[in-house]
Amino acid sequence: MPVxxxxxxxxxxxxxxxVPEARVDELVRELSAILGHMEExxxxxxxxxxxxxxxxxxxxxxxxxVPLARHREEFAPATREGFFLVPRLHTHGDDVxxxx
Amino acid sequence: xxxxxxPARGELRIGHGxxxxxxxxTDAEGIARSVNxxxxxxxxxxxxxxxxxxxxxxxxxxxxxxxxTAASLTAAAAAPRDGRLAGVPVAIKDNIAxxxxxxxxxxxxxxxxxxxxEATAARKLREAGAVLIGKTTMDEFAMGSSTxxxxxxxxxxxxxxxxxxxxxxxxxxxxxxxxxxxxxxGSETGGSVRQPAAFCGVVGAKPTYxxxxxxxxxxxxxxxDNVGVFxxxxxxxALALEVISGPDQAHDATSASASxxxxxxxxxxxxxxxIGRPRxxxxxxxxxxxxxxxxxxxEALRAAGAEVRDVSxxxxxxxxPTYYIIAPAECSANLARFDGVRYGLRIEGDGLQAMxxxxxxxxxxxxxxxxxxxxxxxxxxxxxxxxxxxxxxxxELIRADFDRVFAAGVHALFTPTTPTPAFRFGEKAxxxxxxxxxxxxxxxxxxxxxxxxxxxxxxxxxxxxxxxLAPRLDETTMFRVAYALEAALGPEAHR
Numbered sequence: 001m002p003v004x005x006x007x008x009x010x011x012x013x014x015x016x017x018x019v020p021e022a023r024v025d026e027l028v029r030e031l032s033a034i035l036g037h038m039e040e041x042x043x044x045x046x047x048x049x050x051x052x053x054x055x056x057x058x059x060x061x062x063x064x065x066v067p068l069a070r071h072r073e074e075f076a077p078a079t080r081e082g083f084f085l086v087p088r089l090h091t092h093g094d095d096v097x098x099x100x
Numbered sequence: 101x102x103x104x105x106x107p108a109r110g111e112l113r114i115g116h117g118x119x120x121x122x123x124x125x126t127d128a129e130g131i132a133r134s135v136n137x138x139x140x141x142x143x144x145x146x147x148x149x150x151x152x153x154x155x156x157x158x159x160x161x162x163x164x165x166x167x168x169t170a171a172s173l174t175a176a177a178a179a180p181r182d183g184r185l186a187g188v189p190v191a192i193k194d195n196i197a198x199x200x201x202x203x204x205x206x207x208x209x210x211x212x213x214x215x216x217x218e219a220t221a222a223r224k225l226r227e228a229g230a231v232l233i234g235k236t237t238m239d240e241f242a243m244g245s246s247t248x249x250x251x252x253x254x255x256x257x258x259x260x261x262x263x264x265x266x267x268x269x270x271x272x273x274x275x276x277x278x279x280x281x282x283x284x285x286g287s288e289t290g291g292s293v294r295q296p297a298a299f300c301g302v303v304g305a306k307p308t309y310x311x312x313x314x315x316x317x318x319x320x321x322x323x324x325d326n327v328g329v330f331x332x333x334x335x336x337x338a339l340a341l342e343v344i345s346g347p348d349q350a351h352d353a354t355s356a357s358a359s360x361x362x363x364x365x366x367x368x369x370x371x372x373x374x375i376g377r378p379r380x381x382x383x384x385x386x387x388x389x390x391x392x393x394x395x396x397x398x399e400a401l402r403a404a405g406a407e408v409r410d411v412s413x414x415x416x417x418x419x420x421p422t423y424y425i426i427a428p429a430e431c432s433a434n435l436a437r438f439d440g441v442r443y444g445l446r447i448e449g450d451g452l453q454a455m456x457x458x459x460x461x462x463x464x465x466x467x468x469x470x471x472x473x474x475x476x477x478x479x480x481x482x483x484x485x486x487x488x489x490x491x492x493x494x495x496e497l498i499r500a501d502f503d504r505v506f507a508a509g510v511h512a513l514f515t516p517t518t519p520t521p522a523f524r525f526g527e528k529a530x531x532x533x534x535x536x537x538x539x540x541x542x543x544x545x546x547x548x549x550x551x552x553x554x555x556x557x558x559x560x561x562x563x564x565x566x567x568x569l570a571p572r573l574d575e576t577t578m579f580r581v582a583y584a585l586e587a588a589l590g591p592e593a594h595r
Contacts, residue, residue: 003477011476015432016439016453017469018461030531031474037532038421038478041490044497061480064453 002032013063128282128336132186141187142176161256163274164234166202176231183229191275191284194235197316198222206238206250209463210444219316221327221344228343236271242320249467263522266296273300276330283340284330291541293328294553298517298565303337309548310355313348321430324545334582338363366579371405380416381515389559397556397566400588413501423542425491432475499547506571513569517553521562550575555593
């Protein structure tokens, strides 16, 4: 299935990478060649049990921020000077307890 | 130091001529033993720096992206003198966070970045007394098989500077091959330690997935990434792996198993060991000279007492498409964090989205951009089932192939590490050509198995490696086979 210019531009928007116009056609060719090689996998007839995976919902392919499922206050209730307060990590390697 | 050839286990001295100091061993155990016995921990470093100066300098083959000899000597003076690696010079790949020098991942987007914390593997080396001499050249974010995708120029193969050293951990392999250090760290996602080890004529080992903590290893594809080790000999690699393995409170995904006993306890003959030779790795398309070298290695294994048996791993041909869907998919998620906000480069734009796009466009090179776009494509809702889901299923089939062979009484597998010796710079210009060179190494990453490359001789004057694979968490058998191969081939392994 060849990749189109629109595909490249859409993936670039999703991935937040600016792609110069001069590079788009080259990427169309390269990605089409790579994905053409991946078509081999379609010939695999043995299928592992993936029922749980099939039940996994997929997010829409929309550029931009994904809205939070819960209000921010539910999981990050405390802030200071505009930053969230979170528990210290073990790896901070000091003895200070509690949030910072 | 004798660039261009594997330095023999021998001696270095500080100074030369009548004023030369006492001899300094060049293997990791020998250096540590001499420091444990009272020698100066700076001695080996000074000797190596002096020897490098007498040649064309430390970076003769562009093995390093950052060095600071004064800081290294200071670190040596402060290093514990009773450790297993006391005074041993080590090189570390530029995507593993260290207490000094940069962690730039070979990328413009992290150019000059110094990590505020240290990777567990680097910390364990330091606490054992090892001294960092430099961060090594790599393909950007470990995506590549030649170091040609480094933003700071490729490393050169010391055996033929017109050829690549392999990648992505090419600089680490070069530093060891050059004789600058007996041990180096690299990282592996699809063969990035084993392939450069084979191309540079040194030993390279990837442990079982999760055997070594990934804390402080900059993530590329988290379900495939490992920290791996290079050594000038099997002994050096075994010692390094023992030191850096083991559970880590900072990284819950690390195996709770203790370090595998691989140093010397693995050094026995191969009586009672069954070694499988997968026919899919020995196809007729392999170079005749490669076949000849591999045949000699198989005979050496038999002479050491092993039973060598032909086996089949029928899904091997699907490994490259499987790997090149899963790895880019994971990289597209892992590299989303490099957006100009928290790390490194920021290119201002008209608004937040424009800043992200400008920073990532300018900061990432061509290969990283290609893989992020590929990964985004195969994860997108329209193509997820056709590519990513299918690749995850195929990965299970590849894993099951290995499980079936090991369950049938095979203790280890022997294969070529690469289809060819080191290729010339620019020879593999098309991405697919480069990807195909990983055919024999990606399977171990997909299945999470330990695997290592051991020198088995030269083809047209260039080093080639034989690969040993073992069941998950059985590094002891893998090293046992590697030791036997090294001992049986002797000097033949390097000519």
